[in-house]
Amino acid sequence: MTGINYSEKIPNNVNLAEDRTLQRALEQWQPNFLGWWGDMGPEGSHQYDVYLRTATSVDPQGWAQFGHVKMPDYRWGIFLNPKEEGRKIHFGDHAGEDAWQDVPGEHRANLRRIIVTQGDTEPASVEQQRHLGLTAPSMYDLRNLFQVNVEEGRHLWAMVYLLHKYFGRDGREEADALLQRNSGDADNPRILGAFNERTPDWLSFYMFTYFTDRDGKFQLSALAESGFDPLARTTKFMLTEEAHHMFVGESGVSRVIQRTCEVMNQLKTDDPAKIRAAGVVDLPTLQRYLNFHYSVTIDLFGADESSNAATFYTSGLKGRYEEGKRTDDHRLKSETYKVLEVRDGQLAEKDVPMLNGLNEVLRDDYIKDSMAGVGRWNKVIEKAGIPFRLTVPHKAFNRQIGTLAGVRVSPEGRVVSQAEWDAKKDQWLATPDDRAFVASLMGRVVEPGKFANWIAPPVMGINRQPVDFEYVRFG
Secondary structure, eight states, rough: TTHHHHHHSOSSSSSSGOOOOHHHHHHHHHHHHHHHHHHHHHHTTTTOOOEEOSSSSSSTTTTTTEEEEEEEGOOOOOOOOOTTTTTTTOSSTTTTOOSSSSOGGGEEEOOOOOOOOOHHHHHHHHTTTTTTTOOEEEEEHHHHHHHHHHHHHHHHHHHHHHHHHHHHHHHHHHHHTTTTTTOOSSSOOOOOOGGGSOSHHHHHHIIIIIIIIIHHHHHHHTTTTBEEEEEEEHHHHHHHHHHHHHHHHHHHHHHHHHHHHHHHHTTTOHHHHHHHHSSSSSSSHHHHHHHHHHHHHHGOOOOOOOOOHHHHHHSSOOOOOTTGGGGGGGGHHHHHEEEEEEEEEEEEEEEEGGGGHHHHHHHHHHHHHHHHHHHHHHHHHHHHTTOOOEEEEOTTEEEEEETTOOOOOOSOOOOHHHHHHHHHHHHHHOOOOHHHHHHHHOOOSSSHHHOOSSSSOSSSSSGGGTTTTTOEEEE
């Protein structure tokens, strides 16, 4: 990379061309990244020309440049939102002080941990989705998958920039380790459990991008409040791209539902066996997939009571979702929040100090947001005249983290015995048979404008292009 035009090869607004130390660090890291992309990125895709959106600056004209590009040549840029002069920390013990432009020594370990954990999720999801291109239901969907993949790659670059720029040797070692862990690896797995789950089919992919990328939205929004200004500015820009990932998920599930409803009305039946025989996903199976992905994702917010969450907030490292719109004192020393526990065999609420309950605050904000999209899916079913509604399970359902870990709770929120759980879990969570059936529907469709039988076409194409545009050229 010596002598290269940095603004061209790595679009950035962090003055990379003038920063020799950072250049040297990235010159060593970039070949490893490209090696990881070659080994663990989208399988078989390296020679495709894909109609991708590339960020070349943070202004409205520059952050979404569209054109066909080979993914290994994609320009993974480094962008921070414009600096807000005089920005103050607006929560925690440092409220009212100037935002930090460098890492305060006493918060160094915690900040590094936050950045590494966020950074680890980005390549993990690329690894989870690695084989999906081989079974894409359309060229349009294949392009959307690849767009999500390259943007997760760019979000990895964003976190690696912070590690290299602000954390010295420790940061360089952590940046290297981000490429050494692999999703689902028995010896060196990804940090968070949801990112070691397989994403074996497109229904899982749509559920993942709807539910799990929405966790990303809320985590990034909380970090966008950070008193460490470079982290806040980096995550604010990442949020512009995260919105597309959630759109892919919400619209994908919506199109699956639409196609199922069309077939149900054509056949005048709601019998899952007959629906499946017609080659579409029955609504009860969609519900079981929803229950699984939702419950796995809400575990990502962590334990319902957490001293780490309290420390991150009081230190000014991580705020709440939309912290600035809240009307309390932004210190929370005397505030409480309700969390769940099991009392006398029933779920019951108890008050805990809000500082310790901040994971639950963020989880509850996420749940409200998730339910809104499920409501939009139900409108598709309602419009088709079918008396079935998808529901979001109770937040205590199928939990593996915190006070509720291992407590057996039905989707309606009733504590059940292990025997009842064992008898009914196949009604509540996707079974091996469900997954085998969905896998049997997966077959590659790549003729422009054609779609697999189990999913409806989108209403419109990407960037005002027609639905039958050649989004991927196979070369």
